[in-house]
Amino acid sequence: MKLVTAVIKPHKWEDVREALETFGVTGMTVSEVSGYGRQKGHTEVYRGAEYDIALVPKIRIEIVVGDDDADDVVGIIVKTAQTGRIGDGKVWVSPVDTVVRVRTGDRDDAAL
């Protein structure tokens, strides 16, 4: 099993969710996060005082999938979230040892 984590631009979130649902992903965890990469932050001006706002708002998606599906899910996210401009985000995949469904106690692939 793999954990797919994606940090994407907020306005791309709806498109990504729809594409993943079409593919067959049944659930995910989504958080509003902030951070920065090579894009860095942006500047805001209040009554002439400039502030460097280091953190940019992003959406983080976390999905646990079977080993076979990981590459497809990553591909869908990258394809859907891409604008080609700086700040599009990142996707990474990490191994998962165990998954348990809380309601039933099902484990691993049965719990996905």
Add this chain to the structure above:
Amino acid sequence: MDGYYAWMIVATALVLMMTTPALALFYGGMSRSKSVLNMMMMSYVALGIVGIVYVLWGWSMSFGPNDVGGLFASPFDLFGLKDVGWDSYIAVMFQMTFATITAALISGAIADRVKLSAWVVFVPFWVTLAYFPIGHMVWGGGFIAEHFAPQDYAGGTVVHINAGVAGLVLALVIGRRVGFGKEPMRPHNLTLTMIGAGLLWFGWYGFNVGSIVFTGDTEEANTAQFMSETGVTFLNTTIATCAAMLGWLLVERVLHGKATSLGAASGIVAGLVAITPSCGAVELPGAILIGAVAGGLCAWAVGLKYKVGMDDSLDVVGVHLVGGLVGTLLIGLVSSSAAPGGIDGLLYGGGFGSLGDQFMAAVIAIAWSAVFTTVIAYAIKLTIGWRVTEEAEVEGIDSDQHGESAYDLHTGLGGGPTSSTSVLAKSTVTEGVNA
């Protein structure tokens, strides 16, 4: 003049609204989320204190019968509104709301860092030593009115220059916030600030249009004056404010690249400040000029504090002192004998007389306010002290001074009741015993 008295009740309520909640919202939105309640409380508490002080000795010191050297009237003659007829109570209330907002305006210069107790001590001393005397000198027939006869329709000197100078002095004596100039201190909720600015504008109609003083000998003459003069002050107040908002937006668009909502809100206030003394002195072109100059100049002036390293947190100096001076001094240039004030300024062929009078009134107000604010500020600094601890300031003054936080955005996570938990626990135990 039944209509006049009905209007003055409304006007007084409008000016009260300028302090609570309008100014509290305007300032609260500009402060940080950890200190918005304290910022708003400074306005609310100022209302509570000045309301009491005003009826005890404020009215007597401002408009009482016994003038003391032209500087103020005796606080004892009308103490507690003794011998003041009920038919004067609306006038007392109207003037009380002016004293209240003037004190509250100062709080913007010292946001996020002052103990509530220090503010509670400062406010009554300040209105007593700075506001009531200047009010008497300008409006109560005292020194300034007698020697210079300046035009100050609703408080360019008494309210805005006075509060602006006091803000300057307090910002210098109390010092900068921890992290000023290094950490971002952005406004935390500009929607509050926009609402506050809009409500200030609305309330300002009570402030300016309610400030009519009758000069006629007969009821008919006064009615005629009321019917015409209020139209002029109403229109001038509106048009100058429109021009000021646009002026501010234009200047910041040129200087900083964007026309901001905070700029619009600030421009509105700058225009209202500048038209306050001048709304009865000028015709339409004068009102537009005063508004535009105030908006543009204040937009530039609010940046100066960073150059001199002074933490006038919400720009009481840049908006109220600068705007008050613009309105007070430009009267000397663009006042018109065709306006209710009846005096020609320099550009209307009236010579330098009016400009000189306006200048002297401004200088005396600045000097008086600076001296007495400095005395009170140092007296508090050397006794009870102004500042909360550095730790409290960084953690948030709302929590330290009031035991509250303005926003509960994470209700689901932690934050269960502590004191009431123990009450619940006790009652549970009691039930258990009874069972």
